[in-house]
Amino acid sequence: MPDTLAANLETVRQTIARCAERAGRDPAAITLVAVTKTLPAARIREAIGLGLKTFGENRVQEALPKIEVIGTADASWHLIGHLQTNKVKFIEGRFAMVQSIDRVAVVEALDRRLGSPLEILIEVNVAEEPQKTGALPADLTTIAEAAQAARHLQLRGLMTVAPMVSDPEQVRPVFRRLRALRDETSQRLATPLPVLSMGMTEDYPVAVEEGATMLRLGRALFGPR
Ligand SMILES: *Cc1c(COP(=O)(O)O)cnc(C)c1O
Numbered sequence: 001m002p003d004t005l006a007a008n009l010e011t012v013r014q015t016i017a018r019c020a021e022r023a024g025r026d027p028a029a030i031t032l033v034a035v036t037k038t039l040p041a042a043r044i045r046e047a048i049g050l051g052l053k054t055f056g057e058n059r060v061q062e063a064l065p066k067i068e069v070i071g072t073a074d075a076s077w078h079l080i081g082h083l084q085t086n087k088v089k090f091i092e093g094r095f096a097m098v099q100s101i102d103r104v105a106v107v108e109a110l111d112r113r114l115g116s117p118l119e120i121l122i123e124v125n126v127a128e129e130p131q132k133t134g135a136l137p138a139d140l141t142t143i144a145e146a147a148q149a150a151r152h153l154q155l156r157g158l159m160t161v162a163p164m165v166s167d168p169e170q171v172r173p174v175f176r177r178l179r180a181l182r183d184e185t186s187q188r189l190a191t192p193l194p195v196l197s198m199g200m201t202e203d204y205p206v207a208v209e210e211g212a213t214m215l216r217l218g219r220a221l222f223g224p225r
């Protein structure tokens with residue numbers, strides 16, 4: 001239903017603008033990553049037709065055929081799900097960014113495999129939920145230092161998936177903590193880390209207020225999966 005995506009996109013843009021304004025932020029500084037897991041290439045083409053450019057996929061195997069048919073000229077692909085070391089060989093030339101770096105082993109495996117620069121984010125399990133992927137806050141410095149030492153990786157910031165809660169206000173402290181971790185890490189590495197990828201369908205207005213520079217939205221744009 002093409003009309004639905006256009007209308008949803010308009011609602012999302014208005015919400016981002018309103019929340020950014022409330023926080024004294026420029027909405028143009030916020031990148032919308034359209035999360036297209038489970039969706040066919042036709043829906044992604046439709047999104048491209050509406051001006052969307054950045055797409056998030058959380059499984060390499062699922063993303064490969066879509067990247068194959070859509071290409072990388074009109075779409076920039078971000079990996080937002082767990083990356084296994086045996087999949088690092090598929091990243092180069094396909095993904096513009098890997099948002100889900102969560103351990104030193106994957107930093108090293110990826111860097112060894114690359115022949116050109118790749119932007120990355122470190123995913124942090126801020127709430128330390130046992131069932132979740134992402135680095136524990138205590139491990140962040142070690143991973144960030146490994147990323148900084150890597151030849152081809154360009155560490156741009158941090159990503160988090162906030163806990164599922166009924167009231168989005170409950171995740172505000174999680175977003176604040178990610179921002180504080182970003183500030184600390186940036187200072188420690190003496191390097192700017194401009195990207196904060198936080199905020200999904202249920203909580204993106206709060207994420208915008210707390211400084212998100214990337215939102216990863218699936219259902220808010222495409223409807224229920
Ligand atoms: C699925 C997914 C999203 C998008 O979730 P919605 O609730 O549909 O907006 C964002 N980030 C990650 C890591 C995801 O796996």
